[in-house]
Amino acid sequence: MRALVPRVLAGLVRRGEDFDAAEDALQEALLEALRVWPDHPPRDPRAWLQTVATRRLVDARRSEAARQRREEATEAEPRAGGPTSEEGDDTLFLLFCCCHPDLAPASQVALTLRAVGGLTTREIADAFYVPEATMAQRISRAKRALAGPPARRLDQPGDLAVVLRVLYLIYTTAHIGPHTGPPAQDLAAEAIRLARQLTLATEEPEARGLLALMLLNHARLPARLDSEGRIVTLDRQDRGLWDTREIAEGVRVLQSALAMQTEDRRPGRYQVEAAIAALHDDAASAEETDWPQILAWYDDLVALTDDPVRQDPAAVLGRAVAVGHVLGAAAGLRETDRLRDVLGERHKWHAVRGHLHELSGDLPAAATAYADAAGRATNIAERDHLVRQAARARAGSHGATTIRGR
């Protein structure tokens, strides 16, 4: 049923209905469907939803504006079973509405999940750990901001970039959220579903790059935490748990995106990040990781922004790790030295230093860096992981000292 939401909603908005009112009416229609369908399944669910939502809209308009004597001609018969080729267009159209550049990112995310994803306000509130009333308010404020004739400044170049960012935000929220329970994982799947729909609606290679990136990272999810909920780093993951079907699909999608590049149309950031993820996924063991190629992609990634240290800290830190693996830990540490002024207060900077110190065999320095990272972490699972890393490095260094002492 949720798959029908964007199509029905887009149909209503395209017909000239107010986004806010149309979305409310559709929510009511969905509730009624839950009640009625089990006993009376409709022959054409989409037409049913469209008719009931339209009736709700008309009711709302009647009660609110009887004085206006508005025409009720909109109570049109539903067009029986719309052509499926419109499906992609509808999704794209709605994503542009929900990811309107005037909206704050939190509103874009909430509205996208509700209007395109078909999640309830309660589900979205749970996923972001805010009270339902807060999320309801955020959504209704966002919808009010979109009131009025739609598509006024939509379909501008750059709008798609916002859509991609919003979908990626939904995906990453699922992984770094304050809790790692079921709602967060559902969000990741939801982001992938939406990205897949988007690739059906646009030829833009970055949309495919984003889908590939999500798939290639999501494939490792089953190995990312152990049975106790502890973080397992990439080099220690049981690669047998990785989802090979997702990896295969991700690689295929990425290749189709990269095939579209030309001299003056280089791969964008999602394609580059997907390429890095693909190289990790491709290694049968951590030792077989193709670090030189990964470093080359990181060079491309860093070159995409004017001031990568400030604009893309994750990229420069990831690159420092790659440098450490290709040119040696000392070279990687020198890279991080250059980043200290700007990034030295971030937990990730200290975590990368810990990793590089460990790589160089300097366990006491690694322990200190991991402890500094733990003190700055904002995620409990990550904090606990960094404390463990610190304790392990310290224990290892004691062991080494003992051996040397003999």
Add this chain to the structure above:
Amino acid sequence: MPKYLLLKHYRGGPEPHRPVPPIDQWAPEDVEAHVAFQHHVSKLLEENGEYVDARALTPARTWVRYGGPDAAPVTTDGPHPETSDLVAGWWMIDVESHERAVELAAYVSSEPGPGGKPLYEWIDVREIMWEASSDD
């Protein structure tokens, strides 16, 4: 039923019963046991029907005050006296009585420390106040 916060601190409170180094300097197996115990407490409270919420705070602290008309907020993030209280996190519980809250706090304080022996950490037990109607 009254609700309580069982507060854990990074620092502050009465003289430690058992002074210990920071957790990142413990033996790895002691870290594991300690973290596992925290999860166990949450699960236990849930099973008892006493759990409301559990949160952890980062140690970074910024004090903020109104800067006056047309002035930016005044902030300070240190230095703070080493003796000032710094809350690390809490469990919020919904229990029969104050006695039950104390009993649970003592259990929390029995968490394993270095060498797997109890930490005897001081837990700050605070009752949560309610808005007018509490006759539910």
